Every structure is written in structure tokens, then in C-alpha cells.
Amino acid sequence: MSDSREGAPPRLSVGIPAYNQCEFIGETLESLLQQTQAPAEIVVSENHSEDDTPRVLERFAGHIRVVRPAQHLSMTENWDFTLTQLRESWFSLLSSDDIALPRFVEDLTELAASVDDAVLVRGGYQVIDAIGEPTKKKFFGEERTVLRYPENLVEQLRAPRTSFTAFAAHTETCRRVGGFLRDDGFAGDWSMWIRLSPFGAFVYEPRIFSQYRGDYRSPEGERARFLNFLKTQQRVYDVIMSDVVRAHGRLSQDQVRAASVRRCHAFLASASRLFGASERARVTALAESWARSCGLEAELAALANGEVIERTPRSSPVRLLRRIGRRVRSLARLRRRDYLRPDL
Numbered sequence: 558m559s560d561s562r563e564g565a566p567p568r569l570s571v572g573i574p575a576y577n578q579c580e581f582i583g584e585t586l587e588s589l590l591q592q593t594q595a596p597a598e599i600v601v602s603e604n605h606s607e608d609d610t611p612r613v614l615e616r617f618a619g620h621i622r623v624v625r626p627a628q629h630l631s632m633t634e635n636w637d638f639t640l641t642q643l644r645e646s647w648f649s650l651l652s653s654d655d656i657a658l659p660r661f662v663e664d665l666t667e668l669a670a671s672v673d674d675a676v677l678v679r680g681g682y683q684v685i686d687a688i689g690e691p692t693k694k695k696f697f698g699e700e701r702t703v704l705r706y707p708e709n710l711v712e713q714l715r716a717p718r719t720s721f722t723a724f725a726a727h728t729e730t731c732r733r734v735g736g737f738l739r740d741d742g743f744a745g746d747w748s749m750w751i752r753l754s755p756f757g758a759f760v761y762e763p764r765i766f767s768q769y770r771g772d773y774r775s776p777e778g779e780r781a782r783f784l785n786f787l788k789t790q791q792r793v794y795d796v797i798m799s800d801v802v803r804a805h806g807r808l809s810q811d812q813v814r815a816a817s818v819r820r821c822h823a824f825l826a827s828a829s830r831l832f833g834a835s836e837r838a839r840v841t842a843l844a845e846s847w848a849r850s851c852g853l854e855a856e857l858a859a860l861a862n863g864e865v866i867e868r869t870p871r872s873s874p875v876r877l878l879r880r881i882g883r884r885v886r887s888l889a890r891l892r893r894r895d896y897l898r899p900d901l
Contacts, residue, residue: 569649570600572648575606575653581653582614586617586621598644600622603625604626605626650721657767661767678759686770692772695720702759710808713751716820722769730753742788744790787840787844814851818852821847822851825853837860837861838861
């Protein structure tokens with residue numbers, strides 16, 4: 558395994574955890590085979606699909622390496638199994654329905670090499686629908702940033718600030734902190750970034766790296782994803798973040814708790830809009846422990862009673878206008894520097 562910390566340039570493995578995505582995975586693989594800089598390897602973890610995914614993969618024989626776990630794994634377990642199969646110093650995982658833009662590998666590799674102690678590099682992405690039509694762009698900031706502990710953990714306190722579809726991470730460091738943990742479920746990638754934060758720099762570049770196929774799921778599917786993510790939120794704050802702060806200091810448990818309260822309130826507010834009366838009992842049961850630990854019993858009762866919970870108050874109008882102005886100016890600069898493809 559090569560490592561930029563030893564003088565060699567970073568090399569990127571791309572792993573694709575795959576399950577029942579025969580209609581999309583061919584396009585995902587084609588996007589990786591049409592890169593301006595080829596990845597060092599493309600590894601697909603075929604998680605015992607029940608559709609034609611294995612047959613699609615046969616078309617790419619000689620260009621990809623296919624591995625299979627001994628039995629069907631949960632989503633997060635398959636992420637971790639994929640990580641164990643990768644050989645290079647840096648890796649990216651790409652969902653089997655997403656698209657890597659032509660400079661995905663080249664840009665992430667250059668970003669990894671740009672900061673000596675980097676352990677995570679990431680950027681923006683574009684949301685697409687089922688037929689690949691763009692719907693919106695997602696950024697996590699307006700400027701390039703290099704954050705080290707504790708600032709990189711502070712960045713993660715309120716919500717994940719890295720997309721699964723637009724990142725690369727230092728392989729050995731990720732393995733050292735335990736990989737993707739089964740109990741973290743849909744928050745498995747967020748948990749990883751939190752545990753990585755004390756061990757090196759997080760580098761962010763505000764450009765589009767990839768396309769996330771997100772605007773095609775049914776409302777029922779989106780609500781199911783919401784519930785799956787909700788299940789893991791209390792663990793992220795009470796266990797993952799708290800353990801990092803306890804081990805490495807420089808932040809307080811009070812800061813972690815305050816972030817947990819804000820996040821829990823935001824989830825309850827979203828749930829009060831997403832779920833109808835017949836579904837709220839299930840949501841309330843899932844959220845009960847977290848809400849009570851955050852002192853949000855009144856909001857929990859409001860959710861159970863079918864009320865709409867107000868979101869956390871927004872910034873003042875003046876501050877909001879200033880933030881919009883900064884974003885407009887920043888995006889204008891990015892376009893002049895050709896960071897965004899004009900056709901996206």
C-alpha cells in the first residue's frame with residue numbers, strides 16, 4: 558500500500574458496495590472507466606443481489622474486481638467489507654446508482670496530495686433523478702478549507718459535512734479507527750468522519766465531483782430512510798462524539814450535548830411534517846429516548862399529538878442577506894476559475 562506520507566503520491570481505490578442496482582450500476586462503472594485519470598482499482602462488493610446485478614458486472618470483466626461477502630450483509634457492514642478489500646493508500650466509496658464526473662479521481666487525488674496530513678478530502682455534488690437529469694447542486698461551504706482537530710469535529714457537530722458520493726479518505730487511518738461500524742447504520746459514514754477527526758486534516762474544495770441519484774425514491778422510501786437515520790442519531794452524540802471528546806479533549810461534553818439538542822429538535826420538526834397521524838406512533842417510539850435525554854419532552858408530545866413543530870429560529874434577515882451575498886460572490890469566483898462545468 559503506497560502512502561503520500563512516505564513520499565509516494567496518493568493512489569485511489571474506488572469501492573462500490575452493490576445490492577440490487579442492476580438498472581444503474583452499469584452507468585456507475587462506465588463513469589469510472591471514462592476518467593481523465595484512471596483509479597488504481599475498481600472493486601465491487603456484490604452483496605448477494607437478487608436481481609441482474611451479477612450479470613451486469615460480467616460485462617466489465619477485466620476492468621473491475623468483484624468480491625462477495627460470505628453472506629448478505631447490512632448496508633454498513635457491506636461498506637466495511639468493501640473497505641477491507643481495497644489495496645491503495647486512499648479510497649472512495651461510490652454508491653452503485655451514483656455517477657463519478659470525468660475528473661472525480663484526478664481531483665480527489667490532487668486534493669489528497671495537497672495537504673501532508675490530510676485524512677479526508679471532499680467536495681460538492683449534484684443531485685440527479687432516475688434518468689440522470691440534474692435537479693440541484695449541493696455544497697458544504699463557499700470556500701476551500703483545511704480543518705484540523707478540534708475544528709474539523711466542530712464542523713461535524715450539527716450534521717454530516719461530507720457526502721458519501723464525493724469524498725476520499727486515507728485507508729490505513731480509517732482502518733485504525735475501526736472502519737464503518739455496524740451499529741451506526743445509516744450514520745456509518747458520519748461516525749467514521751467523527752472518529753477520524755483527531756488524526757489529520759479535513760480538506761474541502763467547493764467544486765462538483767460527482768452526481769448523487771437521490772431524486773427518484775418514493776415518499777415511502779424517503780420516510781423509511783429518515784427512520785433508519787433517526788435510529789442512530791442518539792448513538793452518534795452519546796457514544797461516538799462523546800468518546801472522541803473524552804479521549805482527545807479540547808471540546809466539552811456540554812458542546813456535544815448542545816449540538817445533540819439542536820439536531821434532535823430539527824429531526825422532530827422534520828418528522829412533524831413528513832409523517833401522518835397513522836405513522837407518528839412509530840416515529841415517537843424511535844425518537845423517545847433521544848428526545849427525553851435532550852429535554853425535549855414537550856416537542857415529543859407535540860409530535861405524538863399531530864402538531865407541527867417549529868424549526869429552530871433562523872438567522873436575522875440582515876445576517877441572512879449577508880450570507881446570501883457571500884455565496885453569490887463565491888460562486889461567481891468559482892465559475893471564473895472553471896471549477897464548475899458550464900453544462901451542469
